[in-house]
Amino acid sequence: MKDLRKHLEERALTLRRHTIRMIGKAQSGHPGGSLSAADIMAVLYFHKLNIDPKKPDWPDRDRFVLSKGHACPVLYAALAESGFFPVDELLTLRTLGGRLEGHPDMRKLPGIEISAGSLGQGLAVANGMALAARLDGRKARIYVLMGDGECQEGEVWEASMFGAHHKLDNVVGIIDYNNLQIDGFVSDILEIQPLKEKWESFGWHTMEIDGHDVMAIVEAFDAVESIKGRPSMIIAKTTKCKGVSFMENKAEYHGKAPSGDELEKAMEELSCIEMIEPDNKEGC
Amino acid sequence: MRDAFVRSLFELAGEDPTVFFLTADLGVFIFDDFKTAYPGRYINLGIAEANMIGVSAGLAASGKMPYAYSIAPFITSRCLDQIRVDICYHRSNVKLVGVGAGFVYGSLGATHHAIEDIAVMRALPGMTVIAPADPLEAEKATRAIHDLDGPAYLRLGRNNDPVVYGSEPGFKIGKANIVRSGKDAAIIATGTAVYSALQAADMLDRDGIDVRVIDMHTVKPVDMEAILQAEEEAGALITVEEHNILGGLGSAVAEVLSEHTGVKKPFRRLGLKDTFCTSVGTPEYIREQYGLDPKNIARTIQDILADGSR
Ligand SMILES: Cc1ncc(C[n+]2csc(CCOP(=O)(O)OP(=O)(O)O)c2C)c(N)n1
Ligand SMILES: [Mg+2]
Numbered sequence: 001m002k003d004l005r006k007h008l009e010e011r012a013l014t015l016r017r018h019t020i021r022m023i024g025k026a027q028s029g030h031p032g033g034s035l036s037a038a039d040i041m042a043v044l045y046f047h048k049l050n051i052d053p054k055k056p057d058w059p060d061r062d063r064f065v066l067s068k069g070h071a072c073p074v075l076y077a078a079l080a081e082s083g084f085f086p087v088d089e090l091l092t093l094r095t096l097g098g099r100l101e102g103h104p105d106m107r108k109l110p111g112i113e114i115s116a117g118s119l120g121q122g123l124a125v126a127n128g129m130a131l132a133a134r135l136d137g138r139k140a141r142i143y144v145l146m147g148d149g150e151c152q153e154g155e156v157w158e159a160s161m162f163g164a165h166h167k168l169d170n171v172v173g174i175i176d177y178n179n180l181q182i183d184g185f186v187s188d189i190l191e192i193q194p195l196k197e198k199w200e201s202f203g204w205h206t207m208e209i210d211g212h213d214v215m216a217i218v219e220a221f222d223a224v225e226s227i228k229g230r231p232s233m234i235i236a237k238t239t240k241c242k243g244v245s246f247m248e249n250k251a252e253y254h255g256k257a258p259s260g261d262e263l264e265k266a267m268e269e270l271s272c273i274e275m276i277e278p279d280n281k282e283g284c
Numbered sequence: 285m286r287d288a289f290v291r292s293l294f295e296l297a298g299e300d301p302t303v304f305f306l307t308a309d310l311g312v313f314i315f316d317d318f319k320t321a322y323p324g325r326y327i328n329l330g331i332a333e334a335n336m337i338g339v340s341a342g343l344a345a346s347g348k349m350p351y352a353y354s355i356a357p358f359i360t361s362r363c364l365d366q367i368r369v370d371i372c373y374h375r376s377n378v379k380l381v382g383v384g385a386g387f388v389y390g391s392l393g394a395t396h397h398a399i400e401d402i403a404v405m406r407a408l409p410g411m412t413v414i415a416p417a418d419p420l421e422a423e424k425a426t427r428a429i430h431d432l433d434g435p436a437y438l439r440l441g442r443n444n445d446p447v448v449y450g451s452e453p454g455f456k457i458g459k460a461n462i463v464r465s466g467k468d469a470a471i472i473a474t475g476t477a478v479y480s481a482l483q484a485a486d487m488l489d490r491d492g493i494d495v496r497v498i499d500m501h502t503v504k505p506v507d508m509e510a511i512l513q514a515e516e517e518a519g520a521l522i523t524v525e526e527h528n529i530l531g532g533l534g535s536a537v538a539e540v541l542s543e544h545t546g547v548k549k550p551f552r553r554l555g556l557k558d559t560f561c562t563s564v565g566t567p568e569y570i571r572e573q574y575g576l577d578p579k580n581i582a583r584t585i586q587d588i589l590a591d592g593s594r
Binding site: 059106107113114115116117118120121122123124125126127128129130131132133135136154155158159161162165 | 324325327329330333334335336337338339340341342343344345346347348350365368369370373374375519
């Protein structure tokens with residue numbers, strides 16, 4: 001068990017390093033929600049998901065839906081590290097002609113299950129995938145990562161009712177509960193609490209965990225596998241920009257790249273071995 | 285047209301196990317046969333259109349072909365961003381079906397009239413837009429979008445739609461049907477307006493004016509050839525649609541003419557003049573109120589032929 005923890009923590013750190021280097025190089029992108037989700041993504045891509053980078057269209061694969069598409073840097077990092085495309089390509093984030101757009105495009109990059117960028121839509125799409133998997137008798141599980149601010153969207157609650165009504169126990173939702181959205185704290189802008197009670201009352205098996213404890217994440221994913229007859233929602237308490245002390249828990253770093261000294265300091269904190277020079281050109 | 289659609293979809297579901305029917309609480313019991321025969325493929329998602337579009341996209345991403353069905357405004361503008369992203373951006377193989385073209389739901393008021401749906405759907409990259417003229421054509425269209433790989437919007441009337449075709453029409457997406465030949469003028473119409481156009485042509489015939497009527501069932505991609513040929517051969521051109529004048533069939537035809545010939549012949553567009561239908565009543569009544577009845581169509585043609593100006 002100790003080895004698994006160490007392994008996953010290292011993978012999460014790798015994802016954080018890639019995230020900062022990519023965003024630092026492009027001088028644009030969303031570090032906040034990428035860094036807060038790095039541990040969740042590490043557990044999914046390096047432990048949990050039943051996927052095969054050589055067969056991205058394999059019908060029995062598990063699906064991962066990134067509903068909060070702006071956090072794609074960490075997804076790109078996880079896909080590259082899983083072997084879906086070369087790790088070197090990560091530094092082409094937001095460059096002209098590149099495949100790594102500011103929001104993920106399923107038609108461009110293998111491993112992206114669904115394009116995203118408009119918040120609130122991922123859970124409904126995951127429900128459709130889950131329904132199809134069940135009808136086709138496939139064991140595939142559908143994981144969908146959402147933001148806490150995203151839960152303000154009405155469609156999330158339409159999808160919530162649908163998932164429970166249709167007993168989609170092959171759906172696992174994860175809410176990256178980092179307390180922040182663009183303009184500030186979720187609780188100041190439009191409170192979503194009591195969130196656990198909401199999901200429970202909508203018929204979901206609901207858990208609350210520490211979203212930076214890789215073993216807690218592993219255990220939660222394992223535990224919800226035995227839940228039958230209803231979908232599961234894991235509310236993962238996180239810190240926005242986790243891993244870079246001076247950026248942590250600050251709304252301004254939702255969608256802003258660290259630059260100059262900040263970038264260097266961030267890379268140092270994450271002990272990046274290879275530093276990068278930011279591109280001067282505008283990202284696209 | 286609604287019953288024609290229900291029938292064709294039932295047949296298609298028998299032939300193709302990937303066909304799904306989704307509705308946001310508008311099955312109104314007419315899909316019961318489908319539901320009984322293919323229970324796993326009938327889904328009523330409740331009054332939650334955005335979620336319906338998302339679920340459709342998820343099904344399509346897993347190799348299914350969902351037909352998502354509601355009253356036209358609720359399957360188009362109500363969930364536009366979901367259509368834009370989940371369906372068009374992903375190029376999902378989802379078919380949207382709206383009943384209540386134009387003001388078929390005349391007495392239900394403006395919330396239920398579909399007067400911007402063509403414009404809005406036409407603006408979405410990759411979306412095919414089809415408005416059949418009558419039940420036989422609706423059947424053909426239901427099948428044609430099944431054979432099309434990609435998103436489509438099918439704009440249906442309801443029931444008691446007029447009959448344009450005595451026997452099964454030919455139907456090819458993007459290829460207009462000429463339902464009446466003539467050279468003095470040409471009417472290009474779509475959906476339920478085709479019948480009014482034919483009636484107008486009959487009226488004009490009595491005055492010795494010979495009018496071609498073109499059923500432009502596919503508004504996107506529009507049949508450029510049929511438009512240019514009509515302009516070449518007819519003395520004047522008008523478009524008729526039960527839709528706002530902005531962005532629909534008239535705009536599509538104007539775009540073709542202005543780019544290809546610079547509009548050589550007198551040309552007019554008939555439709556709602558950038559207004560909601562605030563008068564409520566039968567479709568016939570609303571047509572009269574807004575100048576879309578056969579008499580006014582005929583009068584418009586007489587006027588432009590007499591005037592001759594472009
Ligand atoms: C429908 C929609 N509205 C607004 C936005 C703009 N937007 C991008 S990220 C964001 C805040 C998201 O906050 P949250 O869901 O908490 O994500 P995280 O904190 O993980 O970044 C907003 C409002 C969007 N992408 N989609
Ligand atoms: Mg947040």
